[in-house]
Every structure is written in C-alpha cells, then in structure tokens.
Amino acid sequence: MADEPDPKLSVPVGMFEDIEDLKARNAALTSQVAALAEQLRALAEGGDAEPGEASDNETAAGDQAAAEGDTDEEAWQYPPFILLLDPPAYDDELRALIEWVEGVLVPGYLAEPSADARWCHLWFExxxxVARLHAAWLAWQELTDPASCGYTGPSVWHRDHMDPALRELRASTGPFGGCTKGEHKIEHRLPSLVPSAWTHGED
Known part of the structure; x- marks a missing residue:
C-alpha cells in the first residue's frame, strides 16, 4: 500500500499564489468556452450571429485576457545595464543613481577614506x-520593498550586494586605486580597447 501523504507537511506560500492564478485562468477559459458554445447554438438555431462575429461574453473575456497579458508583459520589464545606455537615457539614470549614492550610501555606509578603504568623490567618472553602484542600487530598490521580498530583503541586500560591492570598490586594486584625497585619476582603470560586447551595433 502506498504511503499516505503527511498532512503536517508545509506547503510553500508561492504554491497558493500559483493555484489562485490557475483558478483565474481556468475561469477565463470557461467563460470563453461558454461564449463560443452560445454562439454556435445561436447559429444552429438560425440566429442573427455571423460566423466571425464574437458575442459580448466572448469579447469581454478576450478583453480580460488581453488586460492580463499586458499586466504580465509590464511586470517582466527589467532595467538595462547602465553602461549600455546612450544619452540622454544614461544621463537620466546616472542622475538618479547619484542622488541615491550621495543621499543614502555615502552618509550611511562610507567612513573616512583610507589606504585600505578608498573612495573617490568623483566616483561617477x-x-x-558606476556599474557596480548601479547594480547595488537596483537591488536596493527591490530588496527594501516588503511586498516583493518580505522582511529579509534588507539583510539579503547587505550580504549579497552592498558588502561585496563596497569591498571591490574600496580595495587597493579597485577603481579608486589611483585616487587620493588630493588627486582624482581615472586613466589607470581604462582598457586600451573597448570589448565589442559593450558597444552598440550599427542599426
């Protein structure tokens, strides 16, 4: 005899959301099938409906499905990698990033620069x-919203995003390695050739 399922086993919360989504889709499909059956019945009885004409119920169901499709499409829009943006999109994104870095990151997380913890006040050059801080900022936006990440989001952001980003940026071999309090230097980190993957192809 097969083992009986243990009623005490916990069910992942996401599974309930999947079930509710399936119920909604099933209801929409049921409505469409009912509308098509009604249209066929009307045609069989010599009704006024034309073969290509949709009933009100079918139209409403189609509109609902289209609206759901639009919502899903909007939900899957992701921001592009900042270094692949062209002006003015790059300038707008950088301006927002500067506001976050200077308003949140610098006063909250950056102590006085030292040989072991470097920082450049012209970091945006x-x-x-820019790439690392932008990535940390995008993660911060997602992981500080309890609706999308629960209550552990900030902890995950510190562990997986902020701490590694700051370690890389402030290390002696990082992008600020040639910068001191009295000197700003960017040439030491720029490659002689730009990889083709970072350039835009001709349209």
Whole structure:
C-alpha cells in the first residue's frame, strides 16, 4: 500500500499564489468556452450571429485576457545595464543613481577614506564604479520593498550586494586605486580597447 501523504507537511506560500492564478485562468477559459458554445447554438438555431462575429461574453473575456497579458508583459520589464545606455537615457539614470549614492550610501555606509578603504568623490567618472553602484542600487530598490521580498530583503541586500560591492570598490586594486584625497585619476582603470560586447551595433 502506498504511503499516505503527511498532512503536517508545509506547503510553500508561492504554491497558493500559483493555484489562485490557475483558478483565474481556468475561469477565463470557461467563460470563453461558454461564449463560443452560445454562439454556435445561436447559429444552429438560425440566429442573427455571423460566423466571425464574437458575442459580448466572448469579447469581454478576450478583453480580460488581453488586460492580463499586458499586466504580465509590464511586470517582466527589467532595467538595462547602465553602461549600455546612450544619452540622454544614461544621463537620466546616472542622475538618479547619484542622488541615491550621495543621499543614502555615502552618509550611511562610507567612513573616512583610507589606504585600505578608498573612495573617490568623483566616483561617477569611473565606469566600473558606476556599474557596480548601479547594480547595488537596483537591488536596493527591490530588496527594501516588503511586498516583493518580505522582511529579509534588507539583510539579503547587505550580504549579497552592498558588502561585496563596497569591498571591490574600496580595495587597493579597485577603481579608486589611483585616487587620493588630493588627486582624482581615472586613466589607470581604462582598457586600451573597448570589448565589442559593450558597444552598440550599427542599426
């Protein structure tokens, strides 16, 4: 005899959301099938409906499905990698990033620069720093919203995003390695040739 399922086993919360989504889709499909059956019945009885004409119920169901499709499509829009943006999109994204770095990161997380913990006040002129800080900022936006990450999001952000990013940026071999309190230098981190993957192809 097969083992009986243990009623005490916990069910992942996401599974309930999947079930509710399936129920909604099933209801929409049931509505569409009912509308098509009604249209076929009307045609069989010599009704006024034309073969290609949709009933009100079918139209409403189609509109609902289209609306759900639009919502899903909007939900899957992701921000592009900042270094692949062209002006003015790059300038707008960088402006927002500067506000976050200078308003949140610098006063909250950056102590006085030292030989072991470097920082450049012109960090936005270092492409590597821009890329890493932008990635940390995107993660911060997602992981500080309890609706999308629960209550552990900030802890995950510190562990997986902020701490590694700051270690890389402030290390002696990082992008600020040639910068001191009295000197700003960016040439030491720029390659002589830009990889083709970082350039835009001709349209």
């Amino acid at each position: 270092h492409p590597v720093a």
